[in-house]
Amino acid sequence: MVVSLSRRGNVEPFHAMDVLAEANRLKAQGVPVISMAVGQPSDPAPAKVRAAAAKALQEGRIGYTDALGLADLRKAIARHYADHYGLDVEPGRIAVTTGSSAAFNLAFLAMFDPGDRVAIAAPGYPAYRNILAALGIDVVEIELGEAAYLHAGHLEAAHRQKPLKGVLFASPANPTGAVIPADELSALVSTAEALGIAVISDEIYHRLAYGAPDTTALGFGDSVTVINSFSKYYCMTGWRIGWMVLPEELVRPVERIAQSLYISPPELSQIAAIEAFAATEELEAVKGRYAWNRELLMKRLPELGFPLAAPMDGAFYAFCDVTRHSNDSMAFARKMLAEAHVAATPGRDFDTQAGHRTMRFSYAGSHDDMVEAMARIERWLR
Numbered sequence: 597m598v599v600s601l602s603r604r605g606n607v608e609p610f611h612a613m614d615v616l617a618e619a620n621r622l623k624a625q626g627v628p629v630i631s632m633a634v635g636q637p638s639d640p641a642p643a644k645v646r647a648a649a650a651k652a653l654q655e656g657r658i659g660y661t662d663a664l665g666l667a668d669l670r671k672a673i674a675r676h677y678a679d680h681y682g683l684d685v686e687p688g689r690i691a692v693t694t695g696s697s698a699a700f701n702l703a704f705l706a707m708f709d710p711g712d713r714v715a716i717a718a719p720g721y722p723a724y725r726n727i728l729a730a731l732g733i734d735v736v737e738i739e740l741g742e743a744a745y746l747h748a749g750h751l752e753a754a755h756r757q758k759p760l761k762g763v764l765f766a767s768p769a770n771p772t773g774a775v776i777p778a779d780e781l782s783a784l785v786s787t788a789e790a791l792g793i794a795v796i797s798d799e800i801y802h803r804l805a806y807g808a809p810d811t812t813a814l815g816f817g818d819s820v821t822v823i824n825s826f827s828k829y830y831c832m833t834g835w836r837i838g839w840m841v842l843p844e845e846l847v848r849p850v851e852r853i854a855q856s857l858y859i860s861p862p863e864l865s866q867i868a869a870i871e872a873f874a875a876t877e878e879l880e881a882v883k884g885r886y887a888w889n890r891e892l893l894m895k896r897l898p899e900l901g902f903p904l905a906a907p908m909d910g911a912f913y914a915f916c917d918v919t920r921h922s923n924d925s926m927a928f929a930r931k932m933l934a935e936a937h938v939a940a941t942p943g944r945d946f947d948t949q950a951g952h953r954t955m956r957f958s959y960a961g962s963h964d965d966m967v968e969a970m971a972r973i974e975r976w977l978r
């Protein structure tokens with residue numbers, strides 16, 4: 597039998613998932629691994645969300661919906677933009693998606709053709725690079741160097757070198773947690789628009805900033821495409837439910853592609869997600885624990901020889917320089933997992949050029965686990 601393999605499938609593996617798989621293998625053998633590798637809240641979805649899902653399940657409401665999602669959920673998301681950002685967003689511009697992953701697929705397919713050049717920041721979320729590459733889109737990785745976030749100057753320089761068709765950025769960012777200040781975000785969006793560069797803003801870590809209010813790129817231009825999700829702040833990773841806010845002219849193209857790729861997002865998750873916006877008190881308590889963990893890691897990681905490579909403004913990540921211990925973060929991560937039983941993600945996932953020097957620690961777990969993880973690493977390094 598002959599199996600045909602395309603060049604598009606030859607993308608870099610997602611090393612965080614490989615680390616998670618090894619951590620799970622050790623756990624299955626009874627090894628008490630503490631995982632700081634994957635950006636997944638350790639808390640379940642809010643009680644209101646689970647109750648709504650149970651009721652819908654009991655009623656048998658598990659079927660297809662419109663490709664763009666339930667009208668009630670799209671209206672709830674629109675109300676969220678009014679309540680949280682003071683913005684009037686028409687529900688008709690909102691597309692509910694099968695997680696933010698599907699939203700990236702839909703955005704890239706609707707906005708770009710093979711060979712188009714799309715800029716992303718390095719370090720950055722690896723799925724951006726891998727999905728774009730799999731679709732035949734040219735990925736332009738802009739090395740941030742000493743900068744904490746992508747800014748207008750980066751974009752202008754990359755565009756001068758060879759014109760860009762699009763730019764994708766996140767604030768707060770994965771893996772760094774860095775937040776783009778409002779004035780810099782405004783300049784970034786206006787510069788992109790002036791240069792004819794389409795903008796995609798990943799806002800999946802909104803509501804998880806610790807020192808500044810959330811600022812959505814939607815506030816700086818109607819041509820911006822925003823992607824968000826119920827996975828992170830709302831603790832709904834496995835529910836696979838996200839959303840997009842689209843310029844009017846992209847709504848129908850996204851809908852047509854979604855009809856064929858996904859049919860619709862899962863109805864059960866959509867019904868449950870409507871209740872997520874009413875669970876703020878419960879979710880803010882979870883965020884309070886992240887803030888407690890953040891304070892711990894900001895102190896302990898530098899003490900252990902892992903200086904911060906970026907400010908921990910938001911999300912639930914600490915991005916660290918590991919060169920005091922190793923110049924091969926991949927090998928170091930494997931060794932730390934095998935010997936200290938603490939899992940973290942090597943920087944190769946986030947930066948193909950300089951990732952051998954860095955590592956990402958997720959602090960979305962319990963505070964006791966974070967304390968124990970730091971103690972284990974300290975004993976191991978000695």
